[in-house]
Amino acid sequence: MKKRGTVSVREVGPRDGLQMVKEVMPTESKLRWISAVVRAGVRQIEVGSFVPATILPQMADTAIVVQRVRHSHPKLYASVLAPNLRGAQDAVAAGAQSIIVPISASEAHSRANVRRSREEQVLQFGKVAEWIHSLGSGKPQIEAAVSTAFGCSMQGSVPEEEVVRITGQLAHLGADIVTLADTLGYATPSQVRGLVRAVRSEIGVDRFGALHLHDTLGTALANVAAGLEEGVRAFDGALGGLGGCPFAPGSVGNVATEDLIYLLESEGYDTGIDLERLLEARAVLREVLPNERLHGRVAAAGVPPTFRLLVD
C-alpha cells in the first residue's frame, strides 16, 4: 500500500501517564521503559516534568532522567513539562530539547493545576518564551500546550473563541508550536475539526503542534481520525493508555499509543514505529508498573491478520 505521508507520535507516558501513579517509580525503571519505547522507533518522548517534588514526588528525578536519556539515546527528542520559568530553567540545565508549558483554557482548571488564572499563566508563558529565545543557538523548542481545550470537568464547556484567542496570545508571545489538549476526553470529532481549523487559521499551520487526546469516553481514535482529516500530523499517546490529570476530576488515560499506531499505520500513514515492538515495550511497562491497570485494545485483541497486509 502506498503511504499517505508521515505522522509523528510523541509518547507522553513517563510524564502524563505517570503523574497519576501514587507509587514513585525508580529512575532505573523509567529508563528501562523509555529504552523499550525508543527500541520500537519512537523518537519523541515527554520524559517528565519540572514541578516541585512536594507536589509530584513521582517527577522528582526528571533532571536525572533527561540527562540519562540524552546520553543513552542521542537521537531521541526529549520533551519535558515546565509550568513556570523556574521549571524551564531547570529543564534547560538538564538538557531537554523541548519545553512544554501548560496553559489551561478553563479558568477553574488553571487555578487548580498551576494555581494561577489563565491570564497570569499566559503571562508566565511569555516570560518562559522570552527567556528561551534569549538563549541563542542550541536553545530548546518552546511549546504551549493548551489544556482543557475541549471542555473541563469543573467548568463544563469551554467556548471555542476563548481557546482560539489564547492560542493567538501564545503564538504572539513566542510559542514555537501550540498543542491542543483534550485533558478530560470530552472532544467530539466535529469539535476537533472546528477547533483545529480555527486555531490553524489564527496561528498558522506551521505553528500548530500536536493533538493530545484522552479516551475517557472512547472517542479518542474518532478524534484522531478527525484531526488527520483536517491535516494534523502530530499526536500524543501514552503506552497502555496511562494518564489523567490530578487536578481535573474524572480525567482518565491518554489514547493508548499502541492503538494510535495501529490506526495511523492502518490508515496508510508512516509513523516509523513498529507495532510489535511497541507491544514488547508495553510488556516492560507492565513489569515496572505491576499494580496499574493498562488499557488498549490492540494489546487485548492482538494485531489482526489484516494489519501486516496493510503496512508491508
Added chain:
Amino acid sequence: MKKRGTVSVREVGPRDGLQMVKEVMPTESKLRWISAVVRAGVRQIEVGSFVPATILPQMADTAIVVQRVRHSHPKLYASVLAPNLRGAQDAVAAGAQSIIVPISASEAHSRANVRRSREEQVLQFGKVAEWIHSLGSGKPQIEAAVSTAFGCSMQGSVPEEEVVRITGQLAHLGADIVTLADTLGYATPSQVRGLVRAVRSEIGVDRFGALHLHDTLGTALANVAAGLEEGVRAFDGALGGLGGCPFAPGSVGNVATEDLIYLLESEGYDTGIDLERLLEARAVLREVLPNERLHGRVAAAGVPPTFRLLVD
C-alpha cells in the same frame, strides 16, 4: 444546539450479544432487558435468531420472545436473524417485522458460520427474499447483512470489489436493505468511507441499511464517525458492548450502544434515545447477566457535564 438530523440505532444485544454467552438466559430475563431498552427510547431491536437449538441453545426461545415483545411493545420494530428459508418461515410465523439474513463476504467465514459457500448462501438469500415478497401486504422487511465485509480472522483481507459484487447480487435478488457488518472489528475509517461509497453507488442510497461495527481494536466509534460523514444514518449497537461471532475466532463485542448514543447525540444527531435511561437499562442487563464482562466507556466514566449542554 440545532440538530443535524436523525440517526436510527438498532439494539442487537439480545441476538449478536447473547450468542456468545454460554449460560442460557431465561426468557423472562430477555424480556426484562428488552423492556428496559425500549424504555430508553430504542425502537428497533434484534431480539433473537432462528437457528437450530442444537447449535445455539441460547436462541431456542426466539419465537416466544418475538411474540411477547410484539404484544408488550406494539411500537417496537422487532428484527430477527434467519440464515435460511426454514428460519425465515419460523420468524414470520412468530410475527417478526424484519428478517435479517447473514451472507459472509469471506468464503472461510461463510462455511464456518452457515455451512455453505458464499455463492450458495447468496442463492439461499434469494429463496428467502422470493418467499417474503410472495407474502403480500403485511410482509416483513427482508434485510441482507453482509458479514466480514471489512476483513476476516480466517481469510484476512476481503477485497472491496467482492463485497460490492455480493451487495449487488443481494439487491438484485430482492433485499429491501443491505447492511455491512464488520464482524471482526478490523475496519478503518477510510475503509468504511470507501466501501460505503462503493456499495451505495452499486445498490443505491435508499437500499443501504446500517453499519454494524465491532470494537475489537477500539476503532468502532472512529468508523461510526466515518460512516456518518458519508451519510450513513443507521447503526447497530449492543448495550454493554456484548457480542462476537462464535464462528469468527477473535471477534469481540459490538460497539457499546451507550457509547454510540453518546457520540451521535454529542455530534448533534437526534437518536430519540435517552442516554441516562440507557444506562439504567445497562443496570438491568448487569442483573440478568451477572457473569459477563460488560464494556463501554460512558458507563465507566459517567456522562460528562458537557453532554447536557449539547443535547438540551
